[in-house]
Amino acid sequence: MLSYTEENYLKIIFILSYPTAKEISTNDIAKNLNINAASVSDMLKKLKQKNLIDYAKYQGVSLTQEGRKIAVNIIRKHRLWETFLVNTLNFSWDEVHDIAEQLEHIQSNLLIEKLYQFLGFPKFDPHGEPIPDENGTFPETKDWICLNSCKKQQKIEVKSITDDSSDLLQHLDKISVNIGVKIEVIEKNSYDKSIDVLINDIKQCTLSKEISEKIYGVLLD
Amino acid sequence: MLSYTEENYLKIIFILSYPTAKEISTNDIAKNLNINAASVSDMLKKLKQKNLIDYAKYQGVSLTQEGRKIAVNIIRKHRLWETFLVNTLNFSWDEVHDIAEQLEHIQSNLLIEKLYQFLGFPKFDPHGEPIPDENGTFPETKDWICLNSCKKQQKIEVKSITDDSSDLLQHLDKISVNIGVKIEVIEKNSYDKSIDVLINDIKQCTLSKEISEKIYGVLLD
DNA sequence: TTTATTTTTTAGGCTTATCTAAAAAATATT
C-alpha cells in the first residue's frame, strides 16, 4: 500500500510526462509539489527501490509500467470524483479540484467501479479531461488541437481545459468560455503570443498565452 | 487543521463516552485504536494543549465543547457517506464501514452540505445510527431500547445496529436480521446471557450477548 | 494497611516526509 504522498509523486510524474513520456527532472517535480528538490531526491530513491520509477542519479525520472498503472488509476479516480461532484452534487467546475485531490486517494476498487457505473461510464470529466478506463486506456482525443496553435480565422469547438485550478476556471466563466463553446481566432499578437478571439460568434476578447494554451478543441468548418 | 490521526482520537473518545459522557481511560482508547497506551498518553497531551480535551494525568479524558464539535462532525460525515454508499451506490450494509472510515476525513463543508441535500436530509444511516445535523444535534432515539434488556415475551422492531463491522452485519444478514425486522424474546438464558428469539414471527434462533447488546429497537404491542 | 496488580506516564528510539546548507555533477557561458 502506498502513502498519499507517494501516490502524489507518481501522479505528478505522469502528468508532467504526458503525453510525451519524456524524462522528468527533480526540479520540475519539486516546483509542482511545492517542496524542496532535496526532498524529491529522497523520495525518488524510495520509489525506484519499490520499482515504480526508472531513475538514475542526475538523469531524470520516468514511470515503470507498475508506476504508470498506479498513477493512471489516481487520475481516473480524480476525474470520476470531479464528474460526481459536478454532475451529481451540482458543484460548479471551479469548485471541485481541491476536493477531488483528497477523494482520489480513497482506497477501494469496488467504490470506483460502482461510482463509474452510477455516473454512466463517463469518458470525460467536467473540464473535458479524458477519463482512463479500468485498464488505464484513455479515450481518443487525437483530433483535439490547442487553441494556441490555431491560425487566424480558424475556429474550434472547445472540448477540454487542461487545468482545473479554480482561478483559471472562474476567469473562463467570466468570459463565457465553457466546454462546447465555439471560439474563432480573429488576430494573433506576436509580441506577447496573446490572441484575439470571438466566442460563440458574439463576444470578442483577448486571451493571453497562459490561457489559450490550456484550451483544446476540434477544428470546425 | 487537524490531522487524520487527531480526528480519529476525538472520534473514538466521543464514541466511547456516548451517551454517558463519562471520562474515558487511556487504555480504552489504546485498545480501540489498536495502538500502545504510551502513544495515547503522548497524543492526549497534544490534544489537551490544543484545547480539544479535558485531561489530567491518570484521571481519564473527556471532550471539550470544541473537541466534541469536531468529533460529532466526523461522525456526521461517516454516517452520511455510509448512507450514500448504500442508498446511492448500492453497497450492502456490511461493505461500507472501511470506506466511510476514509471518506469521513475529507475536508469540505460544502461537500457535506451538498451530500446531505442530495441524500434527502437523512436522519439515520443504513445501520439505523442517528446522523447528527449541522449543529451537532442527534435525532431523537429515546424510545429505543436494547434487545438485550428486553424481558421474555417482549417484542421489538429493530431500529439500529450499533456496530458497523462487516463480521457482525454479515452474521445478521445470515439470520435475516435487518432494520425494520420484528424480534420477540422467547427465552432468556441466564448462564451465558444469550437469548432465544423469534424473528419476524417465523424464524427462531439464539443470539449471544455480544449480538443482542448491539441491537436496538422500539417496543411493540 | 501493607502488598500485589493494573494502569498510566516517562524516557528513549524508530520511520516517514519534510527542511536547510553544502557538496557534487551537469550544463551554459565566455
Add this chain to the structure above:
DNA sequence: AATATTTTTTAGATAAGCCTAAAAAATAAA
C-alpha cells in the same frame, strides 16, 4: 577549454506518530 551557473544529491535536522522498556501512580487484594 576553462569558468560560471544551475541542477541535483548528500548530510544532518526536525516534527508527527508510533514503538518498547522502565518508572510512577492508582487500584485491588491480602
